[in-house]
Amino acid sequence: MVTHAYHQVAAWHIDPVEKKPLFHFLPGSQTLSIATRGCNLRCLNCQNADLSQVAPSGFRPEQTMTPAQIVEMAQKIGCSSISYTYTEPTVYYELMLDTARLARKAGLKNIMVSSGYINPQPLKELIPYLDAANIDLKSFVADTYEKLCSARLQPVLKTLQLLLKEKVWLEITNLIIPGWTDDLDAIKKMCAWLADNGFSHTPLHFSRFFPTHQLLGVPPTAVKAVEEAAQTAKDANIHYVYTGNLPIHHREITLCHHCGEPLINRMGNRLITCRLTTNICPDCQQFIPGVFN
Numbered sequence: 001m002v003t004h005a006y007h008q009v010a011a012w013h014i015d016p017v018e019k020k021p022l023f024h025f026l027p028g029s030q031t032l033s034i035a036t037r038g039c040n041l042r043c044l045n046c047q048n049a050d051l052s053q054v055a056p057s058g059f060r061p062e063q064t065m066t067p068a069q070i071v072e073m074a075q076k077i078g079c080s081s082i083s084y085t086y087t088e089p090t091v092y093y094e095l096m097l098d099t100a101r102l103a104r105k106a107g108l109k110n111i112m113v114s115s116g117y118i119n120p121q122p123l124k125e126l127i128p129y130l131d132a133a134n135i136d137l138k139s140f141v142a143d144t145y146e147k148l149c150s151a152r153l154q155p156v157l158k159t160l161q162l163l164l165k166e167k168v169w170l171e172i173t174n175l176i177i178p179g180w181t182d183d184l185d186a187i188k189k190m191c192a193w194l195a196d197n198g199f200s201h202t203p204l205h206f207s208r209f210f211p212t213h214q215l216l217g218v219p220p221t222a223v224k225a226v227e228e229a230a231q232t233a234k235d236a237n238i239h240y241v242y243t244g245n246l247p248i249h250h251r252e253i254t255l256c257h258h259c260g261e262p263l264i265n266r267m268g269n270r271l272i273t274c275r276l277t278t279n280i281c282p283d284c285q286q287f288i289p290g291v292f293n
């Protein structure tokens with residue numbers, strides 16, 4: 001087996017960590033996002049299909065970056081972390097692992113933004129260097145997973161359980177696509193499974209779909225549908241529920257799950273205020289899950 005993705009960084013960008021989305025991990029910090037070409041899934045709704053649905057083969061000298069150069073760039077720019085994102089880091093696993101090792105030594109955090117479609121063994125090798133992950137839970141209906149993404153649900157659930165067990169900071173994203181993933185009964189079952197399996201304190205992001213790739217004929221998700229999904233999650237005892245891809249002026253506020261006081265205020269992906277410098281709520285002294293210091 002030979003990797004064609006190693007050293008071939010096809011995209012990089014500096015993002016607020018909130019854009020990953022990670023809302024309980026170093027709020028307001030900047031992260032260096034990198035990606036190679038390629039993906040192991042075939043999602044009909046892929047937003048990065050021009051990068052993800054092409055093989056990472058073909059050496060491009062202008063895109064060559066070593067792990068050391070990636071880490072050096074993150075440090076020079078003043079980022080707190082490196083995010084392996086945009087396409088699917090599983091397909092550039094070797095580059096991610098080597099970069100994550102060097103980043104850890106340099107005092108930087110490592111973030112994986114992934115579909116979670118990875119075998120347990122390589123994930124276990126990566127976990128010691130992983131500080132946070134956002135995993136897409138694309139649907140809770142097995143048939144939809146296959147038709148929408150050419151993938152299976154169960155391996156993704158196993159990834160979530162392993163990350164939780166190994167105490168990697170985890171947030172979950174669920175995209176609401178009209179006619180595909182907007183069924184409230186399925187969302188209810190997903191939230192019940194999350195609550196029953198120890199994810200009540202794991203932030204859950206419901207995201208709005210816009211027509212793209214092979215789903216150009218599907219309308220954008222109604223804001224009301226995203227809000228209903230969020231309410232369903234709150235009713236199922238998921239404490240930190242967020243909505244994304246809503247109008248730019250939309251505010252996302254983190255309220256303490258115990259006393260209900262506002263802790264973090266955001267507009268879109270931009271941090272406005274954060275009252276947390278530790279995991280303790282300044283009002284009721286309860287533990288707030290996340291990485292804040």
Ligand code: SF4
Nearest residue numbers: 039041043046052087
């Ligand atoms: S897993 Fe992500 S990058 Fe890959 S096809 Fe699906 S949406 Fe695109």
